[in-house]
Amino acid sequence: MYAYWLLVHKTYRRNFQYRVAHLVDTMGSALFGYINIYIWLATAGPLGSVGPYRVDQLVCWAAFGQVMYNFVSWPHGLNIQLAVRTGDISLELLRPIDFFTYVICRQSGEHLYKLIYRSLPLYLLYALTVGYHIPKAPSLLLLLPSLALALYVALCLGYLEGLVSFWTTDIRWITYLNMALFTAGSGGQLPVDLLPGILGRILPFSPWAALAHYPNLIYLGLQGWGLCCSPPHGHAC
Amino acid sequence: MKTSLRLYWRLLTATWQALLQYKFSFLVSLFFHCWITLTDFLVVITIIYNARSVGGWSLPQIGVIYGVVGISASLFRTFGCELHRFQEYIIRGEYDGILLRPLPSLMVLLGRRVEFFRLGGVIQAATVLLVSLHHLGGPGTLGWRYFYLLTLPLSGTLIIFGISVAIASCAFWFGRVRDLQTLAFYGANYAASYPTNIYPQWMRILLTVIPVTFVGYVPAKFALGLGGSPWYLLLPWLVIVATWLVALLMWRAGEKAYQSTGS
Numbered sequence: 001m002y003a004y005w006l007l008v009h010k011t012y013r014r015n016f017q018y019r020v021a022h023l024v025d026t027m028g029s030a031l032f033g034y035i036n037i038y039i040w041l042a043t044a045g046p047l048g049s050v051g052p053y054r055v056d057q058l059v060c061w062a063a064f065g066q067v068m069y070n071f072v073s074w075p076h077g078l079n080i081q082l083a084v085r086t087g088d089i090s091l092e093l094l095r096p097i098d099f100f101t102y103v104i105c106r107q108s109g110e111h112l113y114k115l116i117y118r119s120l121p122l123y124l125l126y127a128l129t130v131g132y133h134i135p136k137a138p139s140l141l142l143l144l145p146s147l148a149l150a151l152y153v154a155l156c157l158g159y160l161e162g163l164v165s166f167w168t169t170d171i172r173w174i175t176y177l178n179m180a181l182f183t184a185g186s187g188g189q190l191p192v193d194l195l196p197g198i199l200g201r202i203l204p205f206s207p208w209a210a211l212a213h214y215p216n217l218i219y220l221g222l223q224g225w226g227l228c229c230s231p232p233h234g235h236a237c
Numbered sequence: 238m239k240t241s242l243r244l245y246w247r248l249l250t251a252t253w254q255a256l257l258q259y260k261f262s263f264l265v266s267l268f269f270h271c272w273i274t275l276t277d278f279l280v281v282i283t284i285i286y287n288a289r290s291v292g293g294w295s296l297p298q299i300g301v302i303y304g305v306v307g308i309s310a311s312l313f314r315t316f317g318c319e320l321h322r323f324q325e326y327i328i329r330g331e332y333d334g335i336l337l338r339p340l341p342s343l344m345v346l347l348g349r350r351v352e353f354f355r356l357g358g359v360i361q362a363a364t365v366l367l368v369s370l371h372h373l374g375g376p377g378t379l380g381w382r383y384f385y386l387l388t389l390p391l392s393g394t395l396i397i398f399g400i401s402v403a404i405a406s407c408a409f410w411f412g413r414v415r416d417l418q419t420l421a422f423y424g425a426n427y428a429a430s431y432p433t434n435i436y437p438q439w440m441r442i443l444l445t446v447i448p449v450t451f452v453g454y455v456p457a458k459f460a461l462g463l464g465g466s467p468w469y470l471l472l473p474w475l476v477i478v479a480t481w482l483v484a485l486l487m488w489r490a491g492e493k494a495y496q497s498t499g500s
Contacts (some may be wrong), residue, residue: 031424032423035431038436039431043290047288176272180273180275195279196286
């Protein structure tokens with residue numbers, strides 16, 4: 001167990017060396033959130049709402065979606081494909097620890113760093129410029145596990161991407177497929193249930209929706225503890 | 238110049254022939270690249286599907302801007318991929334090798350690699366542009382404006398190429414320019430895919446300084462009869478001259494300031 005914790009800690013420390021450069025990058029990334037916010041203000045502003053969402057909720061959605069994007073986005077294939085290409089994978093598989101847990105822990109340190117040095121400053125920036133939305137206590141309690149689960153699902157998707165390299169070496173195609181589903185189905189840019197037609201009915205049940213759609217619903221107080229014991233309903237269907 | 242162009246053409250054909258050795262991989266990458274860019278447009282469709290218009294622009298009208306920006310950005314990523322990852326040359330000290338060649342450094346750099354699979358983005362954006370123009374009435378209704386709108390990807394590509402040369406030039410001084418790229422390439426192009434009148438003033442100024450607003454929005458506004466003056470049609474070409482002038486000056490100054498890693 002100590003070895004796994006050490007992996008998390010070391011990856012966190014490695015990223016910590018580039019905190020200033022990452023902070024600048026975060027500011028650039030903030031622009032995407034602002035663009036989405038202004039798009040929603042221009043479209044939903046005159047109407048007052050879009051689907052079941054009010055304008056203020058959509059603005060918060062765009063801001064928190066960007067925060068989540070910065071938290072959960074993973075490097076292609078969790079870099080497993082690089083080890084496969086160079087042959088280093090044989091050494092990595094020889095380690096006397098479980099490969100899946102090893103990769104997940106190695107990556108978790110980076111995401112912990114991202115949470116503190118990317119997502120949090122971004123959240124504060126949006127909170128100061130767009131407005132505060134402080135979730136109520138029950139939502140906050142549910143938000144923390146939903147963030148952890150979003151990260152777990154993201155890492156599993158990245159791990160699956162990486163595993164493909166054992167058969168195909170080149171994983172560009174699966175990366176594109178994953179990115180496409182991430183863009184449309186994660187809810188980082190817009191609520192997934194607003195997607196037209198069958199996409200809006202199917203994608204809320206996909207693993208990609210766990211990355212930002214459900215954390216956003218919980219953050220805005222649109223989904224409560226009922227989400228744990230019954231399939232998503234209301235806004236999500 | 239003639240020699241450089243001839244050499245560039247030979248490098249281009251050689252890259253294409255090398256690519257054909259891996260036909261299946263190329264076709265799969267092309268398809269998936271087309272697919273991923275399509276999901277970007279799905280977001281636009283979803284917003285307009287729910288709200289009917291954005292800043293007074295209908296879906297086909299936004300489709301025109303989106304198509305023009307999409308084709309321009311994808312053409313740049315196809316033929317200017319080495320310029321896009323230029324910081325790697327500076328960080329690893331590989332730029333010395335480029336300087337040794339008896340040809341203009343920019344031409345050598347562009348000829349090193351072409352990512353043909355990114356043409357998938359061009360195919361997708363061109364489809365959106367043509368379908369949007371068809372919904373707006375086609376050549377019968379739009380007349381000469383239809384053909385003018387079809388030339389916009391050309392001017393747009395030249396503007397985006399110019400901006401990217403300027404961004405890459407900054408690597409001579411700062412080393413890493415990925416953060417600047419996030420803002421001035423990815424962010425700016427994403428913002429330029431929508432009518433820029435929906436943004437607040439600070440962002441409109443930003444998109445004028447990084448002149449992506451002239452790629453699609455400004456010329457399309459007049460051509461689609463949404464306001465402006467006939468000068469708007471000429472503006473992209475004036476912006477190309479200004480952007481390339483600044484970009485080439487920056488590139489030249491950057492080369493003079495370049496210090497190798499010594500590795």
